Amino acid sequence: MIKIKKRKFLLLPGDGIGPEVIGEVKKIINWFNNKKSLDFEIEEELVGGSAYEKHGMPITDEVFYKALESEAVILGAVGGPKWDNLEFSKKPERALLKLRKELKLFANLRPAICFKQLVDASSLKPELVSGLDIMFVRELTGGIYFGEPRGIKPIDNGERKGINTHVYTTSEIERVARVAFDLARKRNNKVTSCEKSNVMEAGQLWKEEVQSIHEKEYKDVELNHMLADNCAMQLVRNPKQFDVIVTDNLFGDMLSDEAAMLTGSLGLLPSASLGAKDKNGNMRSLYEPVHGSAPDIAGKGIANPIATILSFAMALKYTLDLDKEAETLEKAVQNVLDEGLRTKDILSNGTKEVSTSTMGDAIISKLQ
Numbered sequence: 001m002i003k004i005k006k007r008k009f010l011l012l013p014g015d016g017i018g019p020e021v022i023g024e025v026k027k028i029i030n031w032f033n034n035k036k037s038l039d040f041e042i043e044e045e046l047v048g049g050s051a052y053e054k055h056g057m058p059i060t061d062e063v064f065y066k067a068l069e070s071e072a073v074i075l076g077a078v079g080g081p082k083w084d085n086l087e088f089s090k091k092p093e094r095a096l097l098k099l100r101k102e103l104k105l106f107a108n109l110r111p112a113i114c115f116k117q118l119v120d121a122s123s124l125k126p127e128l129v130s131g132l133d134i135m136f137v138r139e140l141t142g143g144i145y146f147g148e149p150r151g152i153k154p155i156d157n158g159e160r161k162g163i164n165t166h167v168y169t170t171s172e173i174e175r176v177a178r179v180a181f182d183l184a185r186k187r188n189n190k191v192t193s194c195e196k197s198n199v200m201e202a203g204q205l206w207k208e209e210v211q212s213i214h215e216k217e218y219k220d221v222e223l224n225h226m227l228a229d230n231c232a233m234q235l236v237r238n239p240k241q242f243d244v245i246v247t248d249n250l251f252g253d254m255l256s257d258e259a260a261m262l263t264g265s266l267g268l269l270p271s272a273s274l275g276a277k278d279k280n281g282n283m284r285s286l287y288e289p290v291h292g293s294a295p296d297i298a299g300k301g302i303a304n305p306i307a308t309i310l311s312f313a314m315a316l317k318y319t320l321d322l323d324k325e326a327e328t329l330e331k332a333v334q335n336v337l338d339e340g341l342r343t344k345d346i347l348s349n350g351t352k353e354v355s356t357s358t359m360g361d362a363i364i365s366k367l368q
């Protein structure tokens, strides 16, 4: 078999259940290396609370530069009560924010997929969510979370005022819109762009720039504009109307969480954060489950590894363009769910409880 180019991935397991779920991804990477001759070179480093324990900081410069040089970073999760009272700059979450910011990961992709085997876990009626497949594209490095001026200031009458600034430029909107349109072309060819153009100038600019890039480059893709509050409502009324939703940092934060919960379980949701492509077509990227470090179940061997495994499938698809391999992995997950194997978080009547590592092994057995 012909070996393809060596692919450099950095694994950052992090804290809590992070190392347990990343452990299952390592097994899958080994399987791809052995059976498919995909030459993954993996390095593993500390991040978050575990890095703080060893180095007194949530990410060292050395690890940060390794992330810069890797084709993709696969992260478990960071944080936990042990580090809640650290000063802001030392908190585990700072490592994640630094990686997102310095790697310039401006597009956050969060699929909200409702597996037919798990429709009962959703708070909506099965017919509304069965087969649901929405891709959220959230702008991640701009908008009100980063805009200046910001802060809390005293004012004359003895009160204080809190200030944040919602600001977007043409190029920030265009680059994230392109990600959404490109994704739609590989899916059902439909983009819904959400903003509050009725009450915010930055929202009006968002709408105009998305419309303009659509007219210039993506006329073949269906585009709808929707006010973000209406989108929040439509997501619970008729979520299957959506294919790709593109929106800003603030609305994306809320709407993607809302959509995630339509699918029922945190343990199943992957995500990708992508940067700009360089002149050779390469881009920086970070893949991680949507869930956190789940300190309440850490070390018990019961964490659901599927969100992290599906995050690795996204890395195969979006960083390596290995669509076929990604689909094989996604199908293996579906097959295991079809057989009724479940970790504790998604257990229901008539299904069989398995541990984190048994779930990983079962998925690998379906890859064969």
Ligand code: NAD
Pocket: 017, 076, 077, 078, 079, 080, 081, 093, 096, 266, 267, 288, 290, 291, 292, 293, 294, 295, 296, 297, 302, 303, 304, 305, 307, 345
């Ligand atoms: P969480 O996602 O860690 O857990 C919420 C609930 O879901 C818990 O009951 C947990 O047991 C369960 N859960 C989460 N993932 C699961 C999985 N894979 N399998 C089975 N059950 C799972 O959220 P939280 O409790 O709000 O936060 C815990 C810590 O994680 C905090 O320190 C928080 O700051 C951090 N956090 C980190 C990230 C990240 O690293 N990206 C994201 C969110 C929260």
